[in-house]
Amino acid sequence: MATGRASGRPTVSLEEGAAPGGARCPACGKPLFVWVETEGWGPREDQIIDRCENCGLAVDRDSVPDAEEAVAELLGSAGNGRNVFRAPNAVSLQAWLGAENWAALRPGERAVKPTPRAVELLLGKRGMSVTRIRQPATAGIASMWQTLLNLITFHRDFATEAFGGRLRPGTGRGRAAYVIDAMVTVLAAIPTAMLAALLEGGALIARRGGVIEVTAERRSG
Numbered sequence: 001m002a003t004g005r006a007s008g009r010p011t012v013s014l015e016e017g018a019a020p021g022g023a024r025c026p027a028c029g030k031p032l033f034v035w036v037e038t039e040g041w042g043p044r045e046d047q048i049i050d051r052c053e054n055c056g057l058a059v060d061r062d063s064v065p066d067a068e069e070a071v072a073e074l075l076g077s078a079g080n081g082r083n084v085f086r087a088p089n090a091v092s093l094q095a096w097l098g099a100e101n102w103a104a105l106r107p108g109e110r111a112v113k114p115t116p117r118a119v120e121l122l123l124g125k126r127g128m129s130v131t132r133i134r135q136p137a138t139a140g141i142a143s144m145w146q147t148l149l150n151l152i153t154f155h156r157d158f159a160t161e162a163f164g165g166r167l168r169p170g171t172g173r174g175r176a177a178y179v180i181d182a183m184v185t186v187l188a189a190i191p192t193a194m195l196a197a198l199l200e201g202g203a204l205i206a207r208r209g210g211v212i213e214v215t216a217e218r219r220s221g
């Protein structure tokens with residue numbers, strides 16, 4: 001965040017550039033910065049998502065958890081002993097490409113979008129270590145697909161919202177936008193699915209998959 005002028009003024013340090021009194025990254029304790037801000041229509045549009053410049057973790061500004069809560073959220077339903085869980089990857093190609101349109105930011109999702117580094121740091125606080133990180137291709141492609149559709153429609157998650165009855169022609173951005181989104185979704189479904197597979201395929205090779213599956217174990221001794 002370049003708040004300083006180029007005219008010989010010293011660059012603003014990380015600490016000074018962060019929102020005063022703002023929450024800190026639950027994984028590494030560094031200040032959080034605004035990543036995406038959305039405005040407009042519907043619950044999805046009133047989000048501020050912060051990001052840690054150090055470990056890459058992204059989190060809903062209104063519900064920044066502490067480290068304990070973040071770990072609990074990550075582990076979720078994972079059982080004892082050998083813990084395996086999935087999470088969106090905030091340093092993925094689709095997060096970068098989609099930004100506020102990234103499918104993982106849909107309302108109702110978990111507040112924390114970690115990165116492999118953030119997961120390592122968070123689990124470390126619990127005496128656990130990451131033994132394996134997989135990138136499940138199908139989940140990553142599905143999320144990339146929705147991200148691409150979000151980029152070309154007026155309403156995010158259009159199909160899900162419309163079929164779920166939460167979005168109607170008269171609500172959201174208006175009747176015309178609704179009709180256009182319906183047409184775009186139908187016409188673009190197949191091409192964007194193919195593009196999603198292609199892009200996510202490249203992302204997986206570059207270790208920038210949209211979803212990570214983490215296997216963690218309690219450190220012995």
Ligand SMILES: [Zn+2]
Pocket residue numbers: 025026027028029030052053054055056057118
């Ligand atoms: Zn961090």
